[in-house]
Amino acid sequence: MKVIILAGGKGTRLWPMSREKYSKQFLKLVDDTPLIEASYQRALKVVNPEDIVTITNKDYYFYTKEICDKFSPSLSQNIITEPVGKNTAPAIALSVQYLIDKLNADKSEVTFVFTSDHIIKPLEKFIAYMEAAKNAANKGYLVTFGIKPTRPETGYGYIKIGEELGDFNKVEQFVEKPDIETAKMYLDSGVYFWNSGMFVFKIFTFLEELKEHEPRIFENIQKGFDVALNNFQDMPSISIDYALMEKSRRVSVVPMDIFWSDIGSWDSFYEIKEHDQDGNVLVGDVEVIDVKNSLVFANGRLVAVTGVEDLIVVETDDAILVTKRGNGEIVKEIIEKLKKENRKEAIEHQEIFRPWGSYKTLETGDRYRIKRVVVKSGESLSLQMHHHRTEHWVVIRGTAQVTIGDKTFFVHEGESTFVPKSTLHRLANLGKVPLELIEVQNGEYVEEDDIVRFEDKYGRVDK
Amino acid sequence: MKVIILAGGKGTRLWPMSREKYSKQFLKLVDDTPLIEASYQRALKVVNPEDIVTITNKDYYFYTKEICDKFSPSLSQNIITEPVGKNTAPAIALSVQYLIDKLNADKSEVTFVFTSDHIIKPLEKFIAYMEAAKNAANKGYLVTFGIKPTRPETGYGYIKIGEELGDFNKVEQFVEKPDIETAKMYLDSGVYFWNSGMFVFKIFTFLEELKEHEPRIFENIQKGFDVALNNFQDMPSISIDYALMEKSRRVSVVPMDIFWSDIGSWDSFYEIKEHDQDGNVLVGDVEVIDVKNSLVFANGRLVAVTGVEDLIVVETDDAILVTKRGNGEIVKEIIEKLKKENRKEAIEHQEIFRPWGSYKTLETGDRYRIKRVVVKSGESLSLQMHHHRTEHWVVIRGTAQVTIGDKTFFVHEGESTFVPKSTLHRLANLGKVPLELIEVQNGEYVEEDDIVRFEDKYGRVDK
Numbered sequence: 028m029k030v031i032i033l034a035g036g037k038g039t040r041l042w043p044m045s046r047e048k049y050s051k052q053f054l055k056l057v058d059d060t061p062l063i064e065a066s067y068q069r070a071l072k073v074v075n076p077e078d079i080v081t082i083t084n085k086d087y088y089f090y091t092k093e094i095c096d097k098f099s100p101s102l103s104q105n106i107i108t109e110p111v112g113k114n115t116a117p118a119i120a121l122s123v124q125y126l127i128d129k130l131n132a133d134k135s136e137v138t139f140v141f142t143s144d145h146i147i148k149p150l151e152k153f154i155a156y157m158e159a160a161k162n163a164a165n166k167g168y169l170v171t172f173g174i175k176p177t178r179p180e181t182g183y184g185y186i187k188i189g190e191e192l193g194d195f196n197k198v199e200q201f202v203e204k205p206d207i208e209t210a211k212m213y214l215d216s217g218v219y220f221w222n223s224g225m226f227v228f229k230i231f232t233f234l235e236e237l238k239e240h241e242p243r244i245f246e247n248i249q250k251g252f253d254v255a256l257n258n259f260q261d262m263p264s265i266s267i268d269y270a271l272m273e274k275s276r277r278v279s280v281v282p283m284d285i286f287w288s289d290i291g292s293w294d295s296f297y298e299i300k301e302h303d304q305d306g307n308v309l310v311g312d313v314e315v316i317d318v319k320n321s322l323v324f325a326n327g328r329l330v331a332v333t334g335v336e337d338l339i340v341v342e343t344d345d346a347i348l349v350t351k352r353g354n355g356e357i358v359k360e361i362i363e364k365l366k367k368e369n370r371k372e373a374i375e376h377q378e379i380f381r382p383w384g385s386y387k388t389l390e391t392g393d394r395y396r397i398k399r400v401v402v403k404s405g406e407s408l409s410l411q412m413h414h415h416r417t418e419h420w421v422v423i424r425g426t427a428q429v430t431i432g433d434k435t436f437f438v439h440e441g442e443s444t445f446v447p448k449s450t451l452h453r454l455a456n457l458g459k460v461p462l463e464l465i466e467v468q469n470g471e472y473v474e475e476d477d478i479v480r481f482e483d484k485y486g487r488v489d490k
Numbered sequence: 491m492k493v494i495i496l497a498g499g500k501g502t503r504l505w506p507m508s509r510e511k512y513s514k515q516f517l518k519l520v521d522d523t524p525l526i527e528a529s530y531q532r533a534l535k536v537v538n539p540e541d542i543v544t545i546t547n548k549d550y551y552f553y554t555k556e557i558c559d560k561f562s563p564s565l566s567q568n569i570i571t572e573p574v575g576k577n578t579a580p581a582i583a584l585s586v587q588y589l590i591d592k593l594n595a596d597k598s599e600v601t602f603v604f605t606s607d608h609i610i611k612p613l614e615k616f617i618a619y620m621e622a623a624k625n626a627a628n629k630g631y632l633v634t635f636g637i638k639p640t641r642p643e644t645g646y647g648y649i650k651i652g653e654e655l656g657d658f659n660k661v662e663q664f665v666e667k668p669d670i671e672t673a674k675m676y677l678d679s680g681v682y683f684w685n686s687g688m689f690v691f692k693i694f695t696f697l698e699e700l701k702e703h704e705p706r707i708f709e710n711i712q713k714g715f716d717v718a719l720n721n722f723q724d725m726p727s728i729s730i731d732y733a734l735m736e737k738s739r740r741v742s743v744v745p746m747d748i749f750w751s752d753i754g755s756w757d758s759f760y761e762i763k764e765h766d767q768d769g770n771v772l773v774g775d776v777e778v779i780d781v782k783n784s785l786v787f788a789n790g791r792l793v794a795v796t797g798v799e800d801l802i803v804v805e806t807d808d809a810i811l812v813t814k815r816g817n818g819e820i821v822k823e824i825i826e827k828l829k830k831e832n833r834k835e836a837i838e839h840q841e842i843f844r845p846w847g848s849y850k851t852l853e854t855g856d857r858y859r860i861k862r863v864v865v866k867s868g869e870s871l872s873l874q875m876h877h878h879r880t881e882h883w884v885v886i887r888g889t890a891q892v893t894i895g896d897k898t899f900f901v902h903e904g905e906s907t908f909v910p911k912s913t914l915h916r917l918a919n920l921g922k923v924p925l926e927l928i929e930v931q932n933g934e935y936v937e938e939d940d941i942v943r944f945e946d947k948y949g950r951v952d953k
Binding site: 043314316317325328329330331332333334335338340342344345346347348349350351354357358360361364365370372389390392393394395397399417419421423424440441442443445463465467469470 | 506777779780786788791792793794795796797798801803805807808809810811812813814817820821823824827828833835852853855856857858860862880882884886887903904905906908926928930932933
């Protein structure tokens with residue numbers, strides 16, 4: 028058995044918490060576990076780490092790898108980075124070819140395709156449904172998971188279940204997002220289920236159906252994984268639903284009575300969280316007086332809200348969103364607007380994650396910039412120099428190995444060092460605990476692009 | 491002629507912009523001029539700097555002095571700091587005694603009492619009204635200024651004008667804040683004016699009326715300014731309106747057709763600012779989509795607001811307020827709540843002003859704290875030491891004179907120095923431009939109270 032985890036989705040509808048370069052699956056929305064980590068936990072209930080392939084994009088690679096590393100090195104080894112985003116059908120097809128070429132999957136093997144940014148609970152119940160789905164896949168079906176609706180939701184597609192075949196059903200029809208009246212009818216009918224975006228199939232079944240219904244993608248992956256990856260930009264951009272599920276005559280569904288959400292908006296986040304007696308969901312440092320049915324999410328600062336109803340307030344380091352509940356789609360418009368204005372707030376957070384660690388800008392002023400830099404144990408930054416700024420490093424935790432010019436030495440907690448302009452330098456953490464330091468940049472020009480890199484173990488721009 | 495500026499009011503109704511230790515008069519709400527500075531500009535149209543006395547409290551002394559310094563040293567010399575806040579009657583009486591004892595005022599001199607936190611414009615028109623008020627005062631009246639109402643305001647007291655006496659009128663009646671129906675009636679009547687809280691009188695008139703109607707205060711100041719200041723806590727806490735104006739039979743009013751506001755709430759701030767075509771007042775880095783009749787005030791971060799009406803959003807470094815328009819009084823409740831919880835956000839800003847300059851906490855973490863420190867030209871901090879932390883100072887602008895242990899030396903822009911634990915140190919700016927530095931504190935305890943002070947030129951806790 029194999030598992031494919033889809034982790035390339037650029038979910039920005041939870042802006043300003045999610046950003047183009049830091050998507051929903053990495054957020055800790057339900058508890059202290061990022062959504063994608065919960066997805067691996069589910070997968071590892073049915074397969075071993077070496078049977079899981081993850082497909083993501085290069086922006087998310089390090090975040091994904093960091094979470095994979097928590098479980099097993101073999102999980103981290105099997106991460107595919109799409110050169111461009113091409114929707115779910117090409118992503119799944121490429122991943123299937125990876126299973127065949129790199130993980131020696133047998134074509135008779137049942138494969139689960141899981142999303143990385145949904146909530147499903149309880150886990151035990153889901154495991155039982157997975158068993159049913161496996162049975163269906165073994166009988167030659169492309170299997171989907173339908174969620175028993177609990178409200179007339181207009182934000183999801185639906186699956187109309189057909190003939191019962193033991194613990195699963197044939198699919199009678201896939202239907203698009205309905206209007207509210209239709210959604211109410213679906214809810215009452217008992218035969219319409221939410222389309223959860225997860226799938227199970229034997230590789231052989233998948234390939235046969237792909238060949239029949241989406242031959243362009245099929246031919247691409249027939250050339251083998253490496254070639255298909257290289258030519259990925261030539262793939263048609265199409266969802267697995269359009270490409271296969273809605274066309275195939277071999278589609279079945281496992282109807283599930285389980286808690287599931289795609290947390291596709293702040294509205295749905297509000298819905299899934301527990302409400303207090305005033306109908307509020309309050310997260311973080313929040314004070315409310317006379318507030319009803321509202322979501323207030325504070326990440327750092329105090330947020331005081333009074334005299335409002337049905338409001339959503341989300342506070343982050345560099346951006347604050349205030350919007351009406353039931354208005355989720357408008358967040359997209361904001362992001363479009365911000366992107367047109369080249370606002371970094373649409374793209375990334377103040378804290379930037381890199382393979383070697385992370386850095387966060389604390390303050391930028393005329394002629395100076397202050398950052399907090401964290402270097403992971405065993406990691407180092409590229410050998411580099413800056414023409415227009417000096418850098419002072421004050422170590423606040425751990426031990427830094429510092430190279431400045433032709434000298435290499437250690438700087439300990441509470442100590443500092445100084446990098447003159449136009450001087451080669453490198454920062455490394457040979458220790459066992461993360462290295463934290465404050466960097467004070469000072470000079471006539473303190474932008475990120477004043478950097479000359481000489482060596483970089485990752486072969487990519489990292490700081 | 492003399493002027494008294496009342497600058498002790500703890501206006502926190504514009505929280506989170508105003509704080510208990512940084513009140514409304516110091517905010518730049520209308521333009522780049524703090525309200526109190528505009529108040530001095532008005533006063534200096536009728537008197538010289540040495541004829542102005544300011545009464546404030548010790549928390550506001552340095553802010554007040556800094557603004558006075560912009561005009562003239564004699565303005566700064568005549569600042570009274572109340573030991574405790576006692577409302578306007580004792581403050582004005584004490585200031586009058588100061589005029590007599592310290593500025594050798596003749597009892598026949600006309601004295602203006604100005605607020606420091608109101609908006610009045612245009613200045614030219616106001617000067618003409620001041621002339622009328624001076625005439626009235628010379629005729630032996632306690633003169634008030636009435637503002638012609640432009641809306642049925644329920645937040646102000648009113649003055650009903652009586653018999654016309656040239657360019658001023660007798661006062662028929664003072665009335666309390668009305669309900670909305672009464673306010674509408676006042677507006678239509680043409681004889682009710684807003685009570686602006688400014689006064690003009692001859693010192694002699696004031697003292698006579700005070701003796702008659704508020705003998706406790708009169709007796710206190712009869713002992714001379716220094717004694718009265720020392721015994722200030724024994725003064726009754728009463729407003730000048732209750733103590734004198736509503737009782738005296740010698741009260742007149744100058745009715746003014748002029749723009750005036752006490753900016754007593756975010757609602758009134760919204761009212762006085764120019765609105766865009768959607769009725770919005772947007773200040774700072776704000777993005778709106780589908781927003782109407784709202785105030786969004788961003789001081790640092792991006793604030794994105796969508797799909798709301800009649801909302802007020804105010805963003806500051808450490809606190810964000812979201813409230814419904816027309817709900818101004820509730821801000822008071824929030825502050826009460828925050829104060830009960832000992833929240834610093836109710837009391838002061840992230841940036842703290844001191845006689846020698848200012849500092850702002852950029853980040854606090856486990857075992858460290860980072861501050862940006864600004865030392866004014868010619869100023870220095872107390873000689874001090876800390877038992878639990880080291881301090882690294884990186885100069886980003888100007889030149890520091892640093893004393894560490896028994897060494898004194900200079901640290902220039904782009905250079906740094908290090909203060910070990912339990913080591914005496916002092917920071918001074920002997921230069922001509924402000925000194926800006928980044929301080930990285932590091933140690934097992936980084937709270938403000940780990941400080942031993944040895945010398946302090948101000949004789950007060952300053953850092």
